[in-house]
Amino acid sequence: MKYNISFHPTTKSNLDSVDFNNIPFGKIFSDHMFVADYYDGEWRDLRIVPFGPITMSPANLTLHYGQAMFEGMKAFKNQEGAPVLFRPEMHAKRLNASGARLCMPELPEDLFLQALHELIGVDHAWIPTNSNSSLYVRPFMFATEEIIGVRPSSSYKFIIFTAPVGPYYDKPLKLIAANKYVRAVPGGVGEAKAAGNYAAGLLPTQEAHDGGFDQIMWTDNRDYQQIQECGTMNIFFIIGDTVVTPETNGAILKGITRNTLIHLLRDKGIKVEERAITIKELVAAHHAGTLKDAFGAGTAAVIAPVNEISYYENKDDANYKTIKLPTIESRDISISLKKELQEIRTGLRPDPHGWVHDVKVRDVATV
Ligand SMILES: *Cc1c(COP(=O)(O)O)cnc(C)c1O
Numbered sequence: 001m002k003y004n005i006s007f008h009p010t011t012k013s014n015l016d017s018v019d020f021n022n023i024p025f026g027k028i029f030s031d032h033m034f035v036a037d038y039y040d041g042e043w044r045d046l047r048i049v050p051f052g053p054i055t056m057s058p059a060n061l062t063l064h065y066g067q068a069m070f071e072g073m074k075a076f077k078n079q080e081g082a083p084v085l086f087r088p089e090m091h092a093k094r095l096n097a098s099g100a101r102l103c104m105p106e107l108p109e110d111l112f113l114q115a116l117h118e119l120i121g122v123d124h125a126w127i128p129t130n131s132n133s134s135l136y137v138r139p140f141m142f143a144t145e146e147i148i149g150v151r152p153s154s155s156y157k158f159i160i161f162t163a164p165v166g167p168y169y170d171k172p173l174k175l176i177a178a179n180k181y182v183r184a185v186p187g188g189v190g191e192a193k194a195a196g197n198y199a200a201g202l203l204p205t206q207e208a209h210d211g212g213f214d215q216i217m218w219t220d221n222r223d224y225q226q227i228q229e230c231g232t233m234n235i236f237f238i239i240g241d242t243v244v245t246p247e248t249n250g251a252i253l254k255g256i257t258r259n260t261l262i263h264l265l266r267d268k269g270i271k272v273e274e275r276a277i278t279i280k281e282l283v284a285a286h287h288a289g290t291l292k293d294a295f296g297a298g299t300a301a302v303i304a305p306v307n308e309i310s311y312y313e314n315k316d317d318a319n320y321k322t323i324k325l326p327t328i329e330s331r332d333i334s335i336s337l338k339k340e341l342q343e344i345r346t347g348l349r350p351d352p353h354g355w356v357h358d359v360k361v362r363d364v365a366t367v
Pocket residue numbers: 072193229231232233234253254255256257258297298299300
């Protein structure tokens with residue numbers, strides 16, 4: 001191990017208080033967190049400590065100007081009951097890509113990976129074993145300098161904490177295409193997992209909910225016709241025998257699930273196109289009977305089927321139209337794709353791409 005990470009175990013584990021058959025989403029946190037502080041040009045004081053509050057000055061730059069970003073990933077148990085991580089190095093790279101866009105310091109990839117492995121190694125008992133449950137892992141970085149001035153902070157905190165999560169309830173989604181708000185534009189911060197992106201999405205999403213929809217289907221800012229993502233997921237369509245997903249053009253978050261699904265589809269010899277796709281093309285395919293499937297893709301849901309898409313033919317139209325997609329049961333490709341990915345992640349199926357990384361268990365009691 002290259003880095004020296006100190007370990008301060010909790011004196012009272014909360015593990016016994018959790019009902020793993022009924023986990024409220026995102027409200028239960030594991031015993032420990034990894035913390036590192038950046039100042040004077042270096043990451044310092046690497047430590048695993050009990051999960052708990054952090055204090056900060058009201059002048060903390062993050063609170064005012066939002067210099068903050070995060071990652072989201074999951075840990076699983078394999079068939080031997082040992083902890084594993086899925087493509088952690090991709091998350092390390094994306095964390096640094098987000099950080100670069102937000103003028104934040106690089107976190108060495110090997111430090112990210114070592115911290116992740118040691119933390120999961122300590123709290124491995126928090127990984128649920130029920131099917132489709134997992135330990136959600138939340139790495140994030142934010143500015144900590146205390147100064148009222150718009151400029152990059154000279155100090156930062158990087159934290160990883162984890163939360164057991166139950167199965168994602170995949171009710172098929174009703175989407176409404178955006179015709180007023182935009183999530184991202186090329187050259188903006190939509191490609192980064194910048195905290196502010198999610199604040200900007202709250203009002204559009206709330207209005208979509210008020211209109212009876214589950215999620216926004218984000219579109220471009222020129223004529224609101226070019227499809228980008230849905231909610232906080234990448235979006236895929238199956239038209240005829242071809243899988244189509246918007247190309248990453250600076251306004252699309254480069255999802256690791258997106259990348260993984262593209263690999264798995266191409267492995268099976270299924271044609272995947274990463275290209276611009278418009279609402280017009282989608283509607284035309286629907287009327288021609290060739291639009292077979294639409295789904296969101298992201299770490300939380302893996303694949304979330306879409307069963308209705310509402311859209312405005314022209315951006316100034318007062319009324320939307322709705323297309324209904326084929327029944328969920330008919331969607332052979334996405335159903336088997338989801339199963340395949342879930343089986344690779346939990347060791348039920350071979351992992352030809354080397355995506356699954358074993359985590360060494362650390363016996364907390366003997367430390
Ligand atoms: C995180 C995220 C995704 C999905 O990325 P994964 O790496 O697959 O979890 C897609 N879109 C947005 C906007 C996101 O924030």
